[in-house]
Amino acid sequence: MPNIAVVTDSTAYLSKETLDKYGITVVPLSVVFGEEAYEEEVDITTDEFYKKMSESEELPTTSQPVMGTFLETFEKLGENHDAIISIHLSSGISGTYSTAVTVGETVEEVDVHCFDSEVSCAPQGYYVIEAAKMAQDGHSVDDIMTRLSEMRESMRAYFVVDNLNHLHRGGRLNGAQAIVGSLLKIKPVLHFENKLIVPFEKVRTAKKAVNRVYELLDEDAAKGEPIRATVIHAQRPEKAEEIRNHLDQKYDNLEIDISYFGPVIGTHLGEGSIGIGWYKQKD
Incomplete structure (x- = not known):
């Protein structure tokens, strides 16, 4: 063996x-605030990170x-x-x-x-x-x-961000897009494409954005095959639990977890973000 x-x-x-x-x-x-680097989950917890980020004048950076x-x-x-x-x-x-x-x-x-x-x-x-x-x-x-x-082949992941400033700073949106998007309450639905996080669709309001992700999940879940899914959140445990309960009541072929956006990924997506990921399990 x-x-x-x-x-x-x-x-x-x-x-x-x-x-x-x-x-x-x-x-x-690691996440870096000014001159100080913190290994995530070692030197800084997720709760500590979001608190520190909310109090910091400059957004942190990340380091591999x-x-x-x-x-x-x-x-x-x-x-x-x-x-x-x-x-x-x-x-x-x-x-x-x-x-x-x-x-x-x-x-x-x-x-x-x-x-x-x-x-x-x-x-x-x-x-x-x-x-x-x-x-x-x-x-x-x-x-x-x-x-x-x-x-x-079957792995899917979609994210809805709450604050466009993080995407703008990370080069995902230019300044004009971020300003206009914020004014119009645009909530981009993001996904991974060619290994990059890119906009999938731009939707008005967070509720419609989450509903759009539901539709995408339904395309796979409605086939009846066993699926493992996760609801991922950035300091929104109640919303994550609400989404899990909704999915649990709708489907009997989903195994559903709750996870979180830790410091490194939270640096890029920002507090308040929600994601849903899933893949087909073996029969």
């Missing part, structure tokens, strides 16, 4: 219980792990494992995956196989959990990587 370690980065936002249960190793990304962190992680895991599967947030929004690939090619003690989730947050976490479960069950690296690629 192969002894395979599973690594991810902190933007999967997996609970400590899940990490411990499946023996998953996390490499943290340095090569040395990956090298230390891979070499340590290589002492007791035959292979490593390293799963990371989309390479279109961060260099984390690229760094993991570069470092993995230099490590001699263990074979490192990197996977670009092409998403982030809980949908990224679903890949990690699936890989870790399969590793525990004794599947080979090839089996696991094949399954991750299968999951990617």
Whole structure:
């Protein structure tokens, strides 16, 4: 039976219980306020981050792990494992995956196989959990990587942002679009396309934006196939619970979780954002 370690980065936002249960190793990304860098979920909690961001005159920036962190992680895991599967947030929004690939090619003690989730947050976490479960069950690296690629075919993630300033600052909207959008109460529905977060549709009002995401989910859920979904929120637990209850009452083929936008992704989307992600489970 192969002894395979599973690594991810902190933007999967997996609970400590899940990490411990499946023996998953996390490499943290950081948020930077001025001259101070904080590793998310290590030096700063999500609640602390949003409080600090609301009090800060300038929006924070983000920083990926340095090569040395990956090298230390891979070499340590290589002492007791035959292979490593390293799963990371989309390479279109961060260099984390690229760094993991570069470092993995230099490590001699263990074979490192990197996977670009092409998403982030809980949908990224679903890949990690699936890989870790399969590793525990004794599947080979090839089996696991094949399954991750299968999951990617049905993985969907849509986000509704509350404040256009974060998108403007991140280069997703120009200044005029942000001003006009704010005046007209435009709520962009975002998704991942070609590994980047881009506008999917621009909808008037948050309610209509969330309803549009419901329609997109319904296109898959109405087929009756087993689907695992997650509601992701930035400091809006009540709204997330409301959405989960709505989906739970409507569908009997959905397994529905609630997750959150932590510091790094929250830097780009802003407080108040809501997302729904899902993928087709094995029958």
